[in-house]
Amino acid sequence: MTTEKKQTGGSVLFNVLQQHGVEHVFGYPGGAIMPIYDALYDSDVQHFLCRHEQGAAFSAVGYARASGKVGVCLATSGPGATNLITGLADALADSIPVVAITGQVPTSAMGSDAFQEIDIFGLSLACTKHSFQVTNVNDLPKVLHKAFAIALEGRQGPVLVDIPKDVQLAEVTKSLEDFSQLRNKVKLPPANVGSAIALLSKAKKPVLYVGGGVGMANAIDELRAFSDITKIPSVSTLKGLGAIDPDDDNYLGMLGMHGTKASNIAVQECDLLIAVGARFDDRVTGKLNEFAPHAKIIHFDIDTAEINKRRAADAAILGDLKINLPALAIPLSINDWQEKCQQMKADFGWQYDHPGENIFAPAVLKEISDKMPKNSCVTTDVGQHQMWAAQHMEFDDPSNFLTSGGMGTMGFGIPAAIGAQVSRPTDCIIAVSGDGSFMMNVQELSTIKRFQLPVKILLIDNAKLGMVRQWQDLFFNGRLSETDLSDNPDFIMLATAFDIKAKQITKKSEVSAAVEEMLDHDGPYLLQVKIDAQDNVWPLVPPNTANDQMMESI
Amino acid sequence: MNQYQLTIKVDDKQVVLERILQVARYRGFLINGMNAKVNTGTNIGTIELMVKSERPIELLVDQINKLIDIKTVKVNKNATQQCDL
Numbered sequence: 001m002t003t004e005k006k007q008t009g010g011s012v013l014f015n016v017l018q019q020h021g022v023e024h025v026f027g028y029p030g031g032a033i034m035p036i037y038d039a040l041y042d043s044d045v046q047h048f049l050c051r052h053e054q055g056a057a058f059s060a061v062g063y064a065r066a067s068g069k070v071g072v073c074l075a076t077s078g079p080g081a082t083n084l085i086t087g088l089a090d091a092l093a094d095s096i097p098v099v100a101i102t103g104q105v106p107t108s109a110m111g112s113d114a115f116q117e118i119d120i121f122g123l124s125l126a127c128t129k130h131s132f133q134v135t136n137v138n139d140l141p142k143v144l145h146k147a148f149a150i151a152l153e154g155r156q157g158p159v160l161v162d163i164p165k166d167v168q169l170a171e172v173t174k175s176l177e178d179f180s181q182l183r184n185k186v187k188l189p190p191a192n193v194g195s196a197i198a199l200l201s202k203a204k205k206p207v208l209y210v211g212g213g214v215g216m217a218n219a220i221d222e223l224r225a226f227s228d229i230t231k232i233p234s235v236s237t238l239k240g241l242g243a244i245d246p247d248d249d250n251y252l253g254m255l256g257m258h259g260t261k262a263s264n265i266a267v268q269e270c271d272l273l274i275a276v277g278a279r280f281d282d283r284v285t286g287k288l289n290e291f292a293p294h295a296k297i298i299h300f301d302i303d304t305a306e307i308n309k310r311r312a313a314d315a316a317i318l319g320d321l322k323i324n325l326p327a328l329a330i331p332l333s334i335n336d337w338q339e340k341c342q343q344m345k346a347d348f349g350w351q352y353d354h355p356g357e358n359i360f361a362p363a364v365l366k367e368i369s370d371k372m373p374k375n376s377c378v379t380t381d382v383g384q385h386q387m388w389a390a391q392h393m394e395f396d397d398p399s400n401f402l403t404s405g406g407m408g409t410m411g412f413g414i415p416a417a418i419g420a421q422v423s424r425p426t427d428c429i430i431a432v433s434g435d436g437s438f439m440m441n442v443q444e445l446s447t448i449k450r451f452q453l454p455v456k457i458l459l460i461d462n463a464k465l466g467m468v469r470q471w472q473d474l475f476f477n478g479r480l481s482e483t484d485l486s487d488n489p490d491f492i493m494l495a496t497a498f499d500i501k502a503k504q505i506t507k508k509s510e511v512s513a514a515v516e517e518m519l520d521h522d523g524p525y526l527l528q529v530k531i532d533a534q535d536n537v538w539p540l541v542p543p544n545t546a547n548d549q550m551m552e553s554i
Numbered sequence: 555m556n557q558y559q560l561t562i563k564v565d566d567k568q569v570v571l572e573r574i575l576q577v578a579r580y581r582g583f584l585i586n587g588m589n590a591k592v593n594t595g596t597n598i599g600t601i602e603l604m605v606k607s608e609r610p611i612e613l614l615v616d617q618i619n620k621l622i623d624i625k626t627v628k629v630n631k632n633a634t635q636q637c638d639l
C-alpha cells in the first residue's frame with residue numbers, strides 16, 4: 001500500500017498548473033494566500049517575485065503573448081487582488097489567455113469586512129472573461145481545469161479564480177477526477193463562404209484588414225498563403241503587426257489614427273474590405289460612418305458578438321481562421337489596384353532625414369529593427385514612442401511585438417518584457433518605453449535584477465507625457481496642462497541602482513554605436529535616448545475624422 | 555427607444571444573474587423589469603428580462619450568449635415594442 005501524501009487546496013493548485021504545462025508563475029505573497037505559497041515551497045513550478053501585483057499581471061500577459069501559452073499570476077486578497085485588475089483589464093481588451101489566482105479571507109469571515117477582504121469576485125465581472133470563487137476544496141481541481149479551458153477556448157481571455165484561505169488549507173477528500181476538455185459553448189453557424197466568394201470575385205479594389213485575431217488563431221501561414229494567392233493589398237491593426245510578412249509588396253502598413261497614408265487611403269477607396277480577426281476599433285476606423293465608405297464587408301471572426309457590432313458585415317465567416325481562410329483563397333485579377341496601392345506605398349514612404357543634431361526617435365527605432373537579431377521580441381509602453389515603434393519597426397510574427405492595444409496601458413512595457421524573457425530565455429527582448437510610462441512600473445527593475453534577465457530597455461526620453469502634450473498642442477490651443485516631466489530622475493543612476501548597465505545619448509552621431517553596444521551586451525541594459533520635446537507622431541487622424549483627412553505636420 | 559423581453563436559460567451558477575445585469579447595463583440597456591426562478595430539479599434557471607434601449611437587441615443577445623453559464627437567450631417578439639422616452 002502506498003501512503004500518498006494528502007493533497008490540500010494549495011498543493012492541488014500546483015498539480016493542476018503542472019498538468020497544464022505551467023512552469024513559471026508571477027506573483028506576490030500575503031496573508032490570505034500563504035497556504036498556496038507554502039505549497040509552492042514544495043513545487044517544481046518556478047515563481048518570479050514581482051514588486052507590485054500589477055507587474056505580476058503584466059508579466060503573465062507578456063509571457064502569454066510571447067509564448068502562446070497561458071500566463072499565470074498570483075496575488076493575495078484585498079489590495080493584492082485589486083492591484084491585478086489593470087493587468088486583467090488589459091488582457092481582456094487584447095484577448096490574452098491569463099489565469100489569475102487570488103487568495104481570499106477564510107469562508108467564515110467572508111462578507112464581514114474582514115481585514116484585507118475585498119469582493120474581487122464581484123470586481124472581476126467587468127475585467128475578466130470569466131471568474132470563479134471556490135468554497136469547497138473538492139471543487140478546486142475541476143474549477144482550475146475549467147479556468148484554463150475557458151482562457152484558451154474561442155476568443156481567448158483572462159480568468160480569475162478566488163480561493164479562500166481555509167479552502168487552500170483543506171484536504172481534498174474526493175479522488176481527483178479526470179477533466180474533459182470543455183466543448184466550445186457557442187455553436188457557430190456554418191460559415192457563409194459562398195456569398196463571400198461572390199463578393200471577392202466581383203471586387204475590383206479589395207483590401208485585407210488584418211487584426212490580432214490572426215496571431216491568436218495561429219493562422220499566420222494561412223493568412224500569408226491567402227495573401228500570396230489573392231495578391232490583395234493588405235493593412236494591419238496595431239495588434240496584427242507581424243501577421244503579414246512586412247516585406248510583402250502588397251502590404252501597406254498599419255491603418256488608423258497613426259497609420260500609414262497608403263493604408264488609410266487604400267481603405268477609404270476600397271470596394272471590399274476583408275476584416276480578419278479585427279473588430280473595427282475606434283482607433284482604426286476614425287469617424288465610423290465615414291470609414292471605408294464604398295466597401296462591402298467580409299468579416300472573419302471567432303466571436304459572434306464582433307459581427308455587426310460596429311460595422312455591418314455583408315458576409316460573416318465565423319469560426320476558426322485556419323479552416324476558413326483557405327476556403328476564400330482564390331486568384332484575383334486586380335492588377336490596376338495592386339499597382340495603384342504599390343505606387344502609394346512608394347510615394348508616401350517614411351522619411352528619416354531630420355534636420356539638426358537632435359536624435360530622431362523613428363530613425364533610432366528603424367536602426368534597432370534592422371540590427372536586432374532574428375526572433376527578437378519588442379514590447380512597448382504607451383504614447384508617442386509606442387506609435388513610433390509600431391510605425392518604424394518590422395516584425396515577422398505578432399508574438400514578437402507586444403503592446404497594449406485595446407487598453408493602452410502605460411506601465412505595460414517593462415513587466416511584459418520580463419514575462420517575454422522568462423518564456424523565451426535565449427531571445428533578445430527589447431522594451432521600448434517612454435519617460436512617463438517607465439516610471440509606472442519602475443519597481444520591476446528589481447525583478448530584472450534578481451533574475452538577471454537580459455532585457456534591453458530603450459527609454460525614449462522627451463521629458464514629457466509626449467502623446468498628451470501633442471494633443472494639447474494640436475487640440476487644446478497649446479495649453480500644456482500637467483504634461484511636463486522635466487524634473488525626471490536621473491535614469492542612469494536609477495538603472496545603476498538595480499545593477500542595470502545604462503547609457504544616455506543626446507546626439508544623432510552617438511546612435512549607431514550605442515545601439516550596437518546595447519544589442520551586444522549580455523545582461524540587462526538601459527539606453528536613454530534624449531529627444532526633442534516637440535517631436536510629434538505623424539500622420540495623425542484627428543479624433544472623429546475620416547481616415548483620409550490625416551494631418552502630416554503642424 | 556425600443557422595449558424588448560428576453561428569456562434567458564442559465565446553469566444555476568454563482569453570480570450568473572449579476573453577470574447578466576452587468577452586461578445589460580454596460581452595453582447600454584436599461585432594465586425595466588425582471589423575473590427569475592430556478593428549477594431545483596434540473597438546476598436550470600430561467601430569467602426574464604425587460605430591457606429598453608436605442609441599440610439593436612442583437613448586440614445584447616450576442617454579449618449575453620458569450621457568458622459562460624448561459625444556455626439560451628431568446629427575444630420574445632410579441633413583447634417587443636416601441637415606447638416613448
Ligand SMILES: Cc1ncc(C[n+]2csc(CCOP(=O)(O)OP(=O)(O)O)c2C)c(N)n1
Pocket residue numbers: 381382383384385386408409410411433434435436437438460462464465466467468
Ligand atoms: C495608465 C495610463 N494612464 C494614463 C494614460 C494616458 N496617456 C497616454 S499616452 C500618455 C503619455 C505617455 O508618456 P510617455 O510614457 O513619456 O510616452 P511619450 O508619449 O512621451 O512617448 C498618457 C499619460 C495611459 N495611456 N495609461
Ligand SMILES: [Mg+2]
Pocket residue numbers: 383434435436460461462463464465466
Ligand atoms: Mg515621454
